[in-house]
Amino acid sequence: MQIVLDPASQVPPYEQIRAQIAESARSGAAPVGMRLPTVRRLAEELGLAVNTVAKAYRELESAGVVETRGRHGTVVAASGDSSRRAAARAAAEYARLVRGLGVPPQEARAVVEAALRDAYGEG
Structure with a gap:
């Protein structure tokens, strides 16, 4: 799963990240149990602040799309629906x-x- 940001978009970067991961989970492109990049690594890859990516992950976790498993990282949750x-x-x-x-x-x-x-x- 590759996340691509549109710098010209009116949509904030954290929302672009959240929406792309949510859609990948919904469509099955990111299957249940798939491990997501760490917040720090994804922030580096996208050239964003760590807090921006963390906000997207928090919203995804609140919605039940992903779950954080401590040292095992953040994965696509079985309850994505x-x-x-x-x-x-x-x-x-x-x-x-x-x-x-x-x-x-x-x-x-x-x-x-x-x-x-x-x-x-x-x-």
């Missing part, structure tokens, strides 16, 4: 909330699309 389950739970909660508020479905979708554009730096 937990991020999808968490997203589905959040979406269901949002749908219940906006329905309860009387927001029409088209307006609720527009709100989500705007939030996604903002979150992904597309807006």
Whole structure:
């Protein structure tokens, strides 16, 4: 798995790293148990601060995409789909909330699309 940063992107480097590793885990390109480079080594390879890579790894670990095994390093977790389950739970909660508020479905979708554009730096 190779991580490539786009220096011209509006997306912060840590998010580019997080997204690429998450997608590799989701697609199977990075199989369960695959060991990731150490934070320090990946930071060196990408020319970034160690804290930038560490932030990406922390977010991946929080989402259940990777797990840290102490001296054995950081590996792709078996529960990589937990991020999808968490997203589905959040979406269901949002749908219940906006329905309860009387927001029409088209307006609720527009709100989500705007939030996604903002979150992904597309807006």
